[in-house]
Amino acid sequence: MPTNPPAFLYGTAWKEERTAGLTELAVRTGFRAIDTANQRKHYFEAGVGEGLAATYAAGVATRGDLFLQTKFTYQQGQDDRLPYDPAASLSDQVAQSMASSLAHLGTSYVDSYVLHGPASGYEWSEEDAEVWRAMGRERDAGRTRALGVSNVSSGQLEAMAATGSELPAFVQNRCYARFGWDRAVRRFCYERGIVYQGFSLLTANRALLQHPPVVSIAQRESATPAQVIFRFASLIGMLPMTGTSDAEHMRQDLASAELTLTREEVQLIESIAG
Numbered sequence: 001m002p003t004n005p006p007a008f009l010y011g012t013a014w015k016e017e018r019t020a021g022l023t024e025l026a027v028r029t030g031f032r033a034i035d036t037a038n039q040r041k042h043y044f045e046a047g048v049g050e051g052l053a054a055t056y057a058a059g060v061a062t063r064g065d066l067f068l069q070t071k072f073t074y075q076q077g078q079d080d081r082l083p084y085d086p087a088a089s090l091s092d093q094v095a096q097s098m099a100s101s102l103a104h105l106g107t108s109y110v111d112s113y114v115l116h117g118p119a120s121g122y123e124w125s126e127e128d129a130e131v132w133r134a135m136g137r138e139r140d141a142g143r144t145r146a147l148g149v150s151n152v153s154s155g156q157l158e159a160m161a162a163t164g165s166e167l168p169a170f171v172q173n174r175c176y177a178r179f180g181w182d183r184a185v186r187r188f189c190y191e192r193g194i195v196y197q198g199f200s201l202l203t204a205n206r207a208l209l210q211h212p213p214v215v216s217i218a219q220r221e222s223a224t225p226a227q228v229i230f231r232f233a234s235l236i237g238m239l240p241m242t243g244t245s246d247a248e249h250m251r252q253d254l255a256s257a258e259l260t261l262t263r264e265e266v267q268l269i270e271s272i273a274g
Helices: 016-029 045-057 090-105 126-140 154-162 183-192 206-210 212-220 225-235 247-258 263-272
Strands: 009-011 033-035 067-072 112-115 147-150 170-174 195-199 238-242
Touching (some): 009 195, 112 126, 126 147, 183 195, 238 247
Parallel strands (some): 112 147, 170 195
């Protein structure tokens, strides 16, 4: 596990021309961990870099203040705006994607380099093993400090472990209450000291925001149901991610760390749809 993992991630997907401004706003609001990907289909990574440069120029933050995380995405997850040569080997594609990311972000290293998802939805393949080895070489060369995997099942993580591969420092998954908040993957991570990053905590669980216990806790804490969910996530050992484009919601999300939930309330929320 990284020695100082962040407390809250700001996600930059699906923001297009607003990416630079929202990245700058997030850092100005207090976020110190930014998640992106070199996947132009859903992210504008260069816009993230523009936003970061603006915060540096204004003296709001320095590169050393921030945790920057980006991803390598297979060609099937991309559109025609590829960050690498599609005819190159997977290992070379990883290196080319990293070089492109560093240029986009205006940095010599990222804090976390994440495989955006295994090549298939049901196994840890030889393609994944090749990419993972190449990502490890990027870490060994100092271009990233840690490695991660996203959109991965517990079975794939078990298969990865069975090959003797180095395990990730981070696992990032969409997190559904109706599936026990990704219980099996979270258990795998907990037992091995892996930081679990949860995304879509609100958008994947909209009904939960109206659930009476969540509403009751929010009223007692003079908070919003969204804040209750983010605080719950932190208390069960999750690193939450928000992608809000609203300045007030950014402030509220960060302030969720101040909420108090009892152990019984945490257990109740975890069991609501589990």
